[in-house]
Amino acid sequence: MTPNLQAIVDEIVAAMAAETERGAPARYIPGLAALSTDRFGMAVVTADGATAMGGDAEMPFSIQSISKVFALTMALGKIGDQLWRRVGREPSGNAFNSIVQLEAEHGIPRNPFINAGAIVVADVNLSGHMPRESIGELLRFVRFLADDETIVVDEAIARGEAETGYRNIALANYMRAFGNIHHSVELVLGCYFHQCAIAMSCLQLAMAGRFLMLDGMQPGAGRVISPRRARRINALMLTCGHYDASGDFAFRIGMPGKSGVGGGILAVVPGKASIAVWSPGLNASGNSQLGTLALERLAEATGWSIFRARA
Amino acid sequence: MTPNLQAIVDEIVAAMAAETERGAPARYIPGLAALSTDRFGMAVVTADGATAMGGDAEMPFSIQSISKVFALTMALGKIGDQLWRRVGREPSGNAFNSIVQLEAEHGIPRNPFINAGAIVVADVNLSGHMPRESIGELLRFVRFLADDETIVVDEAIARGEAETGYRNIALANYMRAFGNIHHSVELVLGCYFHQCAIAMSCLQLAMAGRFLMLDGMQPGAGRVISPRRARRINALMLTCGHYDASGDFAFRIGMPGKSGVGGGILAVVPGKASIAVWSPGLNASGNSQLGTLALERLAEATGWSIFRARA
Amino acid sequence: MTPNLQAIVDEIVAAMAAETERGAPARYIPGLAALSTDRFGMAVVTADGATAMGGDAEMPFSIQSISKVFALTMALGKIGDQLWRRVGREPSGNAFNSIVQLEAEHGIPRNPFINAGAIVVADVNLSGHMPRESIGELLRFVRFLADDETIVVDEAIARGEAETGYRNIALANYMRAFGNIHHSVELVLGCYFHQCAIAMSCLQLAMAGRFLMLDGMQPGAGRVISPRRARRINALMLTCGHYDASGDFAFRIGMPGKSGVGGGILAVVPGKASIAVWSPGLNASGNSQLGTLALERLAEATGWSIFRARA
Amino acid sequence: MTPNLQAIVDEIVAAMAAETERGAPARYIPGLAALSTDRFGMAVVTADGATAMGGDAEMPFSIQSISKVFALTMALGKIGDQLWRRVGREPSGNAFNSIVQLEAEHGIPRNPFINAGAIVVADVNLSGHMPRESIGELLRFVRFLADDETIVVDEAIARGEAETGYRNIALANYMRAFGNIHHSVELVLGCYFHQCAIAMSCLQLAMAGRFLMLDGMQPGAGRVISPRRARRINALMLTCGHYDASGDFAFRIGMPGKSGVGGGILAVVPGKASIAVWSPGLNASGNSQLGTLALERLAEATGWSIFRARA
Structure with missing residues (x-):
């Protein structure tokens, strides 16, 4: 585990709390519209099995x-x-x-x-x-x-x-x-x-995404899918995971990911980490405003990016 | 350098020579239409400076x-x-x-x-x-x-x-x-x-792509662009580099790349290799038929993919 | 009534019987697909109340x-x-x-x-x-x-x-x-x-269309709609009545009309005639192949066209 | 000639002068943008050779x-x-x-x-x-x-x-x-x-349109085109003459017509009249705001419409 991962997460949680541009919840699904944009959660599970989390990381939300x-x-x-x-x-x-x-x-x-x-x-x-x-x-x-x-x-x-x-x-x-x-x-x-x-929490989502960072293996449970299929699902998440902002997500963050209008995002760094963030306020592209920002901060702090020579 | 890289390249060159589905050259650019689909070249420059190549790797073509x-x-x-x-x-x-x-x-x-x-x-x-x-x-x-x-x-x-x-x-x-x-x-x-x-050869192209595999550094010449910009160009190549087959290229091959209607493709594996392939016959999406196939073989043989836990 | 209207209709019916290009029935609606393209009917009701008809003019079909x-x-x-x-x-x-x-x-x-x-x-x-x-x-x-x-x-x-x-x-x-x-x-x-x-026959359809040729009046029954509304419905039939062949129908035939995939067409010549034709075979635009042709012949023979100085 | 045609034109000219919604001139063509929306002209030439006109009917404008x-x-x-x-x-x-x-x-x-x-x-x-x-x-x-x-x-x-x-x-x-x-x-x-x-005036345009109201004959000069071609050009003007407001023009006015971004409209009533109007202010569809309105008034006052039983 990156030694200071919990510290990085703590810092991001604090920074997100101070953000004023928080987006707006999806209005067209009754039950999501009422969610407070104050909410923010983040959970990171690393390839070596460590976990770091903060904010509303254990509060279930609609994964959509x-x-x-x-x-x-x-x-x-x-x-x-x-x-x-x-x-x-x-x-x-x-x-x-x-x-x-x-x-x-x-x-x-x-x-x-x-x-x-x-x-x-x-x-x-x-x-x-x-x-x-x-x-x-x-x-x-x-x-x-x-x-x-x-x-x-x-x-x-x-x-x-x-x-x-x-x-x-x-x-x-x-x-x-x-x-x-x-x-x-x-x-x-x-x-x-x-x-x-x-309905899942950030922690549950990050746990569920582990097989995608580990070439299809589920820690403690064995193979879920073949390495080739794991790579391919990661590729699809990178090119298609964020609606019409997929290109921008790859450009800014550089991780395969999939967002939902409930405000959650699951992101995967092969060989490094499975990450989930959640905040109900969406940006103009329909992706979590704070979730996207938090992942960008995490990528900067950790150097995690699939487009980088070394992390 | 992957110890057997030259052997892998040799094998791919031989396999490509035997392929019967070779695509057709771009017809709309006078000067490209006349090229023989028999041509195939490949060059790989690794992060540690080694080079492997084969076929028409030193023959210049239109990079388009x-x-x-x-x-x-x-x-x-x-x-x-x-x-x-x-x-x-x-x-x-x-x-x-x-x-x-x-x-x-x-x-x-x-x-x-x-x-x-x-x-x-x-x-x-x-x-x-x-x-x-x-x-x-x-x-x-x-x-x-x-x-x-x-x-x-x-x-x-x-x-x-x-x-x-x-x-x-x-x-x-x-x-x-x-x-x-x-x-x-x-x-x-x-x-x-x-x-x-x-006009460039595979070798020249693979050399020219080195800064993209090395976070913006050019071996022997220093920084060309910032690490962030290198990552971002890689991201754009992955999501947009192959016209309407970009998703498929990411899915099958998993490397940032850019193709041209001259039949060349430049592909980058951050931290690992800068690769160029060339064969003038194009597939239905306008990308080199053998070039794409050769990169798929290389990815399989080397394990190089940005969507993989370890290579 | 044009003195020789029945003779014109008879001639058209005979000509249509000899046509070899008869189109194909709509396939996607069960019950229409089985209709024979041998069928052809035509009925004309004039502004002065005369009627001419021929072929399968009294056989009901799906007006669609x-x-x-x-x-x-x-x-x-x-x-x-x-x-x-x-x-x-x-x-x-x-x-x-x-x-x-x-x-x-x-x-x-x-x-x-x-x-x-x-x-x-x-x-x-x-x-x-x-x-x-x-x-x-x-x-x-x-x-x-x-x-x-x-x-x-x-x-x-x-x-x-x-x-x-x-x-x-x-x-x-x-x-x-x-x-x-x-x-x-x-x-x-x-x-x-x-x-x-x-389900209506050509005769029934031509009768039903009379109010559109008479500025909204129904013979023997009084006003159905205002003259302005009658004109406007005619205008909509002219510009929009034949799917993506509306322009061509206006160009070739010059009458407000509405076709259906059952093979029927209702056409209106204000002040002159209400006309219905039917033949189940459709052309590439989804309009009755023989129906369109028959109306073109009728327009030529009678001089009926809303784009003409005098009929 | 409709006995009171000049009186109708005079009334329309007066009514147009009082209109406050006058549209805006085309901005993208230098030389048109500077035209005053105060301008309004109208000229009517009937099938029997009479002429009525008013306003700026003899001022040349860009027919576009x-x-x-x-x-x-x-x-x-x-x-x-x-x-x-x-x-x-x-x-x-x-x-x-x-x-x-x-x-x-x-x-x-x-x-x-x-x-x-x-x-x-x-x-x-x-x-x-x-x-x-x-x-x-x-x-x-x-x-x-x-x-x-x-x-x-x-x-x-x-x-x-x-x-x-x-x-x-x-x-x-x-x-x-x-x-x-x-x-x-x-x-x-x-x-x-x-x-x-x-550059033409309303009077010149209405004169030039006479062959379209007379089945292709030019008064005093003989046949310009065949009757069939005249009908067909009229049909094209009706279905396609006013950009994406062609349907609406047919619906409201019921005459074949062609507009230009200079603010002119040429309209034809086969067998009745050739009409030109001009006012540089355009509506949202790019057709002359007052020109369209004036033609609608003229159609109402004269009963001229190709969709009407009798005029």
Whole structure:
């Protein structure tokens, strides 16, 4: 462990408390809008098993799109590279663009981390299951990764999304029109909204991300996925993990990461650390304002970057 | 140096010679279309200064878009982060899309590695110069990086592009309509076409890329750019370096890289190696068919990937 | 009545029977795909009350998008020009484009004759009703216009669309995401699919269109709409009535008209005639191949065109 | 002649003088920006040869895009329906969209009245000529139509456009990249900018439009074009004559028409009248604010509309 990692985290937590530009919570999901932008948490688990954390690091929040990383990992376990016949691997540009391209590219979403792509992934994970089972399976996988049986779905959040998710219903029906959704849209979105509503703390998330920093190995539990697949998921997080700010995140921070509109970000430094930050206020790109800033500070303080000769 | 690096390169050169799917040369640039897809070259320069190469590694070819990396580095040296007011840092999706977004985003190209962005960079580099001086300055920079005074511009190629580059003229005029090109379009494109027509061998290119694997230091010559800027250029190459196949290149190969329609690719593994490959046949995405494959083999054989815990 | 109108119609019917390029039926709606492209019917009702017809002029077919004209007339009767806050009046370009613009223009469809616009119109017509009542109201209106109580909805067609209309479900949910659909998507589309499944013959359709050639007056029944509104509906049919071939239809035929994927076209020559043609084979633009050709012949033979000095 | 036509025109001129919402002149063309929005002129020439006019009806202004009607007529005379292999006949949606479609449709502009289409028409008219001759030919044609030898090109306006027309240069180069511009972009645009800079008064314009209201006959001079071609040009003006407000113009006014950013509009009522209005202030769609309003008043007062049973 970087000797002074806890000190670095403490400093960042203090700096974030003093920040005045804190963003605004996502408004379109009932249950997220009410969260205070005062909240900030951070947890770092290193490759050698040490942990540093601070702020609201143990308070559960809605992981939202971060769940796409775990769902993708599970879907690849089910059907392997066949998944790539139904989902692309390229960044998508802005949201407007992603719809245009869904149309131009015949219902094949650009990557598994935009909503359309994650809905296809949910469709894959639903195969041969009842929705309840599919969600149960994903939840068990996340609990296993985090080594924590207490992780649950926040049913109120899941219901809130199901009631207002017209745009996701539209996306799913588009793709169904192209034959790229195989189950009932209602069931697929039921799974998708529940997956997004999984509640985890920074500590739990950082623990769950360990296999991605360790070439697919889970400390104390053995291999989760092959080294090649771990590298590839990291690559997808780097190029597609932050909506239309993925390029900027790579530019400023230089770590594979995946953000969610709940204000969380999971970031991975292969061979070094699995990191989770959380603050509900979002910036203009829909990524956590303080979370992004905190990761930038951490990268500077530790020298962690995949684009650097030595850390 | 990886002890058996030359053996690995030899094996790849042999394997490439046996490949039957070799792609097709770019047709729209007179002078490139006639190149034989039999050609293949590869050169690797490691962080500790060793060199391995094979095939046509010392035959000069038109570096085309790879020049965007050197021009960007020079422009950042001139105006620093002010550049980002005029060029974005996000992947652009397909070519069709990049034009749509140029329009939607008021003449600000998505990144410095698509043509529109590189034309803005050429406009920046032209400031305060005559075109001949601007090209001379870039050429001197590339010679310095490659430590080779023999590198020249292939005037026939430059003239060929100037005569047929209607789409680039269109892009430049669009951006000028938005005020994002400051000099005469003719002069800017004159510089741009000459920059693309720089002729280099794999060995020269791999030498010229060393500063990007070494946090901005040039062996034997000192600091070229700051470590932060080196990381950031690497990040841009990873997210935007291969047109609409950037995501796939990151997924399969996991190295920052920049390709050109001349069939060359410069790839960087920070702390490990600067690599150049060349074969004129392009795949459907416009990147060298054998070049991409050769880098994938090299990544597998060496374990070099920025998404891996240990190499 | 043009003295030789029946002779003209007879000649056209004979000519159409000899045509070998007959298009292909719409495949995506079960129940339409099986129709024979041998079918062709034509009916003309003139301003002075004469009727000429031939071929399968009395065989009912699915009017599909032609229903949008009647539904629009009804919605304007309900809420008047307030409708134009929720629907535009501009041609939409191709289908791809209409989705892009729906997104760019915040859920306001370009005009009431593309699917998205007609779904908003159905939402307006549903206000204060149960779906069954709303469909009943439209059906009564169409029966009144055609002066024929036997007109019915083809329930098998309606069900077929409801089962496969994923793209329409997507459009409706998009617009709901923007707040431009006020009722449940399921109910609105239920009405929409039933409206499209109204079955009418050419004769019934030509009768139903009389008010549009007579400045809003229905012979024997009095005023249906104001002269201004009649002109305006005619204008919308001219600019937007044939998907992305509206310009070409105006160019070649010069009559306001509305086509449907069932192979029918309703055309109006103000002051002269209300015309309906039907043949299930569609051309590349989705309009009846023979229907379009027959109208072009009729326009040539009669001199009917709104772009002509004298007929 | 409608007995009270002069009285109607007088009333409209008076009403326009009292209007406070007068729009703003086009800013991007030097020489137009300085025009006073106080100006308003109107001229009506009827099918029976009568003339009514008022306001600044005899003051010359820059006809700009109205010239596209005359240039199209000339190009059709040169190559006939072969023109339609290089230009479409469909409305284009908004300006943003027209660029997207130019790209998607391989350099074929949507119609001859958007800039891209008019540039192709200018390229056709240039064939076999020097630019000076081509402009001379068009100018002679317009003088012949208006029966007025005093009409000239405003060279200052032409030069102003040539200096700032980067977007048009971009469009022309795009199309040249697709092979749809055959001459040097510089020469084609030279012709195009000169054609747009023709200066005419309302009276001259209304005179020049007579052949379109008379099925192609020019009073006192004989046939200019065939009746079919006259109808077709009218159809194109109706569907495509007012940029992205063409549908609205048809809806509100119901006459084929073509507007220009100089503030002029030429409108045609087949069999009834050729009308020109002018006022430099433009509305949000780029069409003359008072000109549009004046035509709407004229349509109401005279009953002239192609969508009406009787006038």
